[in-house]
Amino acid sequence: MIRLHHCPQTRSMRTLWLLHELDVPFEVVVHPFDKSLRQPEYLALNPAGRVPALEIDERRLFETGAITEYLCECFPEAGLGRMPGAEERADWLVWVHFAETVSQHSAALTQQHVMLYEDAMRSPIVTKLEAARLGKCYAALEARLSGRDYLLDGGFSAADISVGQAIYMARHFAPLEPFPALLAWYERITARAGFQASLPKPGEALLYARPFYPPIAPPA
Structure with a gap:
């Protein structure tokens, strides 16, 4: 079970x-x-x-x-893992856990934009810095994915699932369009039936009410 x-x-x-x-x-x-x-x-x-x-x-x-x-x-x-002793094992572990590097910045931005209900509680500095840090994560993924269909040369794996879901959340705060290899990869993996089945069902409460949350502007 x-x-x-x-x-x-x-x-x-x-x-x-x-x-x-x-x-x-x-x-x-x-x-x-x-x-x-x-x-x-x-x-x-x-x-x-x-x-x-x-x-x-x-x-x-x-x-x-x-x-x-x-x-x-x-x-x-x-075939979604890379077992101990496999040639791609180390790379697989790196990218599976890189998902949390991305997610920690999305979590900080989710707190700022979603969990804090009053504008006075939100920080323009934090939202700007964390969105920029997501951009650095995107740049690392862009370098990895240039010339590749997936994060590992051996094909689609749980590393793509882990990072792909992290990017699903991060897209609410930092756009993918400046990173063409990353964007193409994201579109490729999210077309899969497994991803589509994991999306919220009709009627389920959403964490993100909006598709995109720009950095908060400082007070005038």
């Missing part, structure tokens, strides 16, 4: 996409993005009170990087 605890448009979407690509039976429990994640019942699954949490074969896992590695090792026949 595999059960994913998920909030739409959050990091748990990374695990949801991976499960669809693995093509294994699983169920999804959708949670609201609110204080209910701090309840004792949920903290027993993820002590940080965040998503994802994954229940699999009597185990409880949290942290998307760890979940990605574990699932790819459980289902190696899908």
Whole structure:
């Protein structure tokens, strides 16, 4: 039995996409993005009170990087991982975990634009700096993807899923258009059925009410 605890448009979407690509039976429990994640019942699954949490074969896992590695090792026949000893193993690990480098900046911007409800609480400096840091992440990916269809020469993998979902969130704060190789890659991987199946369903509450949030202008 595999059960994913998920909030739409959050990091748990990374695990949801991976499960669809693995093509294994699983169920999804959708949670609201609110204080209910701090309840004792949920903290027993993820002590940080965040998503994802994954229940699999009597185990409880949290942290998307760890979940990605574990699932790819459980289902190696899908070819989405690079097992220990494989030539691309080191590169695969680097890019799977680079997703969190991207996501930390998106998380800071999500807090500024979405979680802080009053304009006076938001920082023009933070939003400008974090958007610029996303641009540096984009530049690193642009260099990697120039001349490649996927992050690894061996083809599509969970590294593309991890980074692709991070970019899905980051696009709300920094545009991809100045980075043509990155944009082409993103369009390529998000056309996949697994990504489309991981998008929010009609009626589900969205984390992002707008498609794009520009940096906050300083007070006049």
